[in-house]
Structure formats: C-alpha cells, structure tokens
Amino acid sequence: xxxxxxxxxxxxxxxxPWDGQVYVNQQCGATWLNMFSAINQQYSAxxxxxxxxxxxxxxxxxxxxxxxxxxxxATLNVTVSKSKKELTVNLTxxxxxxxxxxxxxxxxxxxxxxxxxxxxxxxIPVTGAAGTYYLKAVGKPFIKNILSAxxxxx
Numbered sequence: 001x002x003x004x005x006x007x008x009x010x011x012x013x014x015x016x017p018w019d020g021q022v023y024v025n026q027q028c029g030a031t032w033l034n035m036f037s038a039i040n041q042q043y044s045a046x047x048x049x050x051x052x053x054x055x056x057x058x059x060x061x062x063x064x065x066x067x068x069x070x071x072x073x074a075t076l077n078v079t080v081s082k083s084k085k086e087l088t089v090n091l092t093x094x095x096x097x098x099x100x101x102x103x104x105x106x107x108x109x110x111x112x113x114x115x116x117x118x119x120x121x122x123x124i125p126v127t128g129a130a131g132t133y134y135l136k137a138v139g140k141p142f143i144k145n146i147l148s149a150x151x152x153x154x
Contacts, residue, residue: 007035008055015061028073029096069144072096105132
C-alpha cells in the first residue's frame with residue numbers, strides 16, 4: 001500500500017450552489033506552506049512521499065484554483081539611500097518569498113537580471129550605473145510574485 005498526501009491553499013464555499021458554508025482561511029499563503037511543512041516532517045529526499053495531490057477543483061468561486069497563484073498578502077517597498085549606493089528593502093511576509101531578483105531596465109520593455117538575493121536581505125548594494133531598476137520578490141512555489149515600483153537611480 002502506497003502513502004498519498006494532499007495539499008490545498010484554502011476553501012470558501014460562500015458562492016457555491018449548495019447549502020452550508022465551508023471556509024478554510026488561506027492565511028496569506030500559510031495554509032499552503034504549513035501543509036508542506038507537515039509532509040516534510042514525515043518525508044524527505046531519502047524517504048519520499050510517493051503521491052501528492054494538489055487539491056483543487058479549479059473552482060474560482062470556491063477559491064481552490066492554483067492558476068492565479070496564492071496571495072501572500074505581502075508588500076514590497078524599496079527606497080534608495082542618500083548615497084545612492086544601497087537599496088533599502090521593506091518586504092512583509094518574507095516567509096512566503098523564495099528570493100529577490102534585481103532587474104535593470106535596458107530599453108523600453110527590456111530588462112536584465114543583475115543579481116539575486118535572499119528574501120531576508122534588507123539592504124542591497126547598487127553596483128550598476130544610473131538608471132531604472134525593479135526588484136522582484138519571487139514567491140515560493142504557487143505563491144504570487146511581487147514587483148516593486150520603478151527604482152530610479154540618478
């Protein structure tokens with residue numbers, strides 16, 4: 001007999017066509033991540049869970065779809081230091097973010113990845129020239145990514 005597991009992001013039947021209410025709060029991505037944390041307590045790379053179902057009925061009115069990503073309720077604000085040699089990063093809910101990516105704008109609609117940083121990085125050195133930059137908070141699997149507003153360095 002093979003073990004099977006399941007993970008879901010939440011559930012909300014308030015708009016469903018049947019009677020009765022079922023609600024499992026997404027908790028800004030924590031429900032999803034906690035499911036995998038529980039699985040990881042029993043299984044590992046050397047003792048793998050053979051089957052894992054991502055529980056979804058693709059029902060947007062029930063909040064179970066994964067295609068749109070899981071909202072981590074995070075905000076990303078970036079400011080440039082007075083010396084213009086460092087970016088100060090204010091990221092809320094970093095436990096749902098895998099890493100940060102800094103992009104420089106090369107031309108209209110064209111961007112170059114300049115570097116990657118841990119999600120907990122609060123100060124990012126700016127080694128590039130003057131220009132427009134964007135910081136992207138890359139979410140953990142199925143968690144939405146967040147893009148900062150334009151960061152202009154003169």
